Amino acid sequence: GSSVWHFQRVVFASFLLAAGQIYLSLPALVTEKSNLIHYLGLSHRLLALNFIIVSLSKKSAWSSAQVKVTDTDFDGVEVRVFEGSPKPGEPLKRSVVYIHGGGWALASAKIRYYDELCAAVAEELNAVVVSIEYRLVPKVYFPAQINDVVRATKYFLQPEVLHKYSVDPDRIGISGDSAGGNLAAALGQQISQDANLKNKLKVQALIYPVLQALDFNTPSYQQNVNSPILPRYVMVKYWVDYLKGNYDFVEAMTVNNHTSLDVEEAVALRARLNWTALLPPSVTKNYKPVVQTAGNARIIQEIPELLDARSAPLIADQEVLQQLPKTYILTCEHDVLRDDGLMYAKRLESAGVEVTLDHFEDGFHGCMIFTSWPTNFSVGIRTRNSYIKWLDQNL
Numbered sequence: 001g002s003s004v005w006h007f008q009r010v011v012f013a014s015f016l017l018a019a020g021q022i023y024l025s026l027p028a029l030v031t032e033k034s035n036l037i038h039y040l041g042l043s044h045r046l047l048a049l050n051f052i053i054v055s056l057s058k059k060s061a062w063s064s065a066q067v068k069v070t071d072t073d074f075d076g077v078e079v080r081v082f083e084g085s086p087k088p089g090e091p092l093k094r095s096v097v098y099i100h101g102g103g104w105a106l107a108s109a110k111i112r113y114y115d116e117l118c119a120a121v122a123e124e125l126n127a128v129v130v131s132i133e134y135r136l137v138p139k140v141y142f143p144a145q146i147n148d149v150v151r152a153t154k155y156f157l158q159p160e161v162l163h164k165y166s167v168d169p170d171r172i173g174i175s176g177d178s179a180g181g182n183l184a185a186a187l188g189q190q191i192s193q194d195a196n197l198k199n200k201l202k203v204q205a206l207i208y209p210v211l212q213a214l215d216f217n218t219p220s221y222q223q224n225v226n227s228p229i230l231p232r233y234v235m236v237k238y239w240v241d242y243l244k245g246n247y248d249f250v251e252a253m254t255v256n257n258h259t260s261l262d263v264e265e266a267v268a269l270r271a272r273l274n275w276t277a278l279l280p281p282s283v284t285k286n287y288k289p290v291v292q293t294a295g296n297a298r299i300i301q302e303i304p305e306l307l308d309a310r311s312a313p314l315i316a317d318q319e320v321l322q323q324l325p326k327t328y329i330l331t332c333e334h335d336v337l338r339d340d341g342l343m344y345a346k347r348l349e350s351a352g353v354e355v356t357l358d359h360f361e362d363g364f365h366g367c368m369i370f371t372s373w374p375t376n377f378s379v380g381i382r383t384r385n386s387y388i389k390w391l392d393q394n395l
Helices: 002-017 019-025 035-039 045-057 112-125 144-156 159-164 179-193 219-223 232-242 247-254 264-273 297-302 338-350 378-394
Strands: 067-074 077-084 093-099 128-132 167-177 203-207 326-334 355-364
Touching: 067 112, 067 144, 077 112, 077 144, 093 112, 093 144, 093 179, 112 128, 112 378, 128 144, 144 159, 144 179, 159 167, 167 179, 179 203, 203 378, 219 338, 232 247, 247 297, 326 338, 326 378, 338 355, 355 378
Parallel strands: 093 128, 093 167, 167 203, 203 326, 326 355
Antiparallel strands: 067 077, 077 128
């Protein structure tokens, strides 16, 4: 009956979201021993998995009466552009640059879930949405993904390009979910520090963003350690893949051995995400910080990018945060990344930035893209509506 049907939908959603878990638990599917995958030249498990995801849900650039959809490239970076109809009496449109999630390694601007989200934003806001098809692990690694989104966004912000798309230069925002929220946060920090582009962004909207790799034992990491959608070890593996690190370090990183007290470079930065100070008691509950006295100094020596604010925007200097535009952060209770978003909101507020924190008690990681059959979840629809409403009121 209905309970079986609901279970099937949850399973299907988990398949699409918990990509990392799939490739860990089904090695036979994604090793070179698989004739099909080897034949297709997809010898890396992430390439194989993404091939499956994109094949199942890729959508062509189909326009509707309300939204014109085109695939093009901005300075060599592929983008999908959604042009909403202009509002009566408003010849210039608002615009959102959108960056999809997927652990820096999976998904696409061209799969149905992101296509439908961006089309909805374009239609409801009468806006132009630029969805960036940045390159993924393992074809490229940090900071190539950031460089792609910065390059495409700088191209779009040129007066002649904004004119071509009838975009109001004073009403442009950036947004992204999960790893895309990470890239959007890094993009916002870079643009705010660029003298030629300063004050070009009106808002940033971050959806359950991943913002740091120094502490994998925040209350939300502890609470959701074995979450079926995004368990901690999968998130740590995404980080190691993104920064081209060694899988041998994963276990040590899950207990914070990479940022122990004897790793001098990490100590000052750890203070910037001291969750006992940044999070309220209703969140910290009885969870205890995990701080190792002695750890593995080799990890930071081999992956110094873990301490780079371009990969971990939460640890940026206060002076950088002060320059950022009005910010929306959506967080979900059932998500290891919840506290990344909560801590960023607190740090931004302390830096004088106007922040809207939109927390969903029944939300789970990735829920916002699940708004249509057969994975139409109530919380997916509510998070998307709340996000679009905020953009409508603030962009």
